[in-house]
Amino acid sequence: MRLSCPEEYPVTLFVNGKELSTYQLTKHDLIDWTYGHLFSEGIINSRNDIKKVHQSEGIVSVILKESVDFTSTEKKKKHRTSGCGNGVTFFSMSDVKKLPKVDTDLQLSLTYLLKKRHEFAKASTMYNETGGMHGACIVKRSGEIVVREDIGRHNAVDKIIGYALRNNLNPRELVLLTTGRVSYEMLAKSARFGFGIIGSRTAATKQAVQLANYLGVEVVGYIRGRMSLVYTKHGKVYNDLTAVSST
Structure with a gap:
């Protein structure tokens, strides 16, 4: 069986007109990625924190609601993630330990x-x-x-x-x-x-x-x-x- 090559593209994420970073991504489901990435990095706390998202070739632009303080994130030190293209995260280990403990009744x-x-x-x-x-x-x-x-x-x-x-x-x-x-x-x-x-x-x-x-x-x-x-x-x-x- 002959497989096709996986594809990746550089995608630059802008938040409130400022460049956050450029990522190597597969083009599918970029809006889902945008919401998930901003949430994972602590830039938003819910879907309602985003006012508008615009996607064009190689660029995703996000406008946050006025109540969201993006300036505090900009001041944080970036940490390199392990593997997969050397991504970055704004969360350090000490930051993560401040997260609330998870709560689920699933067994x-x-x-x-x-x-x-x-x-x-x-x-x-x-x-x-x-x-x-x-x-x-x-x-x-x-x-x-x-x-x-x-x-x-x-x-x-x-x-x-x-x-x-x-x-x-x-x-x-x-x-x-x-x-x-x-x-x-x-x-x-x-x-x-x-x-x-x-x-x-x-x-x-x-x-x-x-x-x-x-x-x-x-x-x-x-x-x-x-x-x-x-x-x-x-x-x-x-x-x-x-x-x-x-x-």
């Missing part, structure tokens, strides 16, 4: 997460066409899934957060699944939105697990086939498999 089995991971893989259209995309997926309480994809794992998560934000979804009722490594900044994005359960087909870093323990987030890694690794012990995911490793 799920590893069998259920493996099933949803399989559905996620089948629904990842761009990955299946190119073999070179990351994806992020939310699982609703009803079992319905929504998938967003991008060349970068951080961008994919921002897109799915933006989708949930724009559609006013309750994070208490959602699970986040991702194809990428769960690093501390990925955990920070997820916890800021309020996801109580995060699952990945690969690993979580030590810093991410430490932060997840502190914030009450359940992290499950290596969701593949009949495998899973539960990194945390918050009681939100239980082991109903016989051949599974848990720590």
Whole structure:
């Protein structure tokens, strides 16, 4: 089978007429990405903080409502993120530890997460066409899934957060699944939105697990086939498999 090449483009994000940064992105779902990225970075606190978004070739321009203080964000030091194009975040580890602990009543089995991971893989259209995309997926309480994809794992998560934000979804009722490594900044994005359960087909870093323990987030890694690794012990995911490793 011959796969097509994954595509990426430079996209510059302007907020209130000022350039925030230029990012390498896959063009699909850029409005979702804009909302999710601004929320993840603490620039907005809700979808209602954005007055207008305009998208043109290689540029996304956002006008915030007058009540939003963008100047405080501009003064923050930028931190390099791990992998995926050396992105930047305005959140340091100390900032993230100030986030409120997550609150969810979801309790799920590893069998259920493996099933949803399989559905996620089948629904990842761009990955299946190119073999070179990351994806992020939310699982609703009803079992319905929504998938967003991008060349970068951080961008994919921002897109799915933006989708949930724009559609006013309750994070208490959602699970986040991702194809990428769960690093501390990925955990920070997820916890800021309020996801109580995060699952990945690969690993979580030590810093991410430490932060997840502190914030009450359940992290499950290596969701593949009949495998899973539960990194945390918050009681939100239980082991109903016989051949599974848990720590």
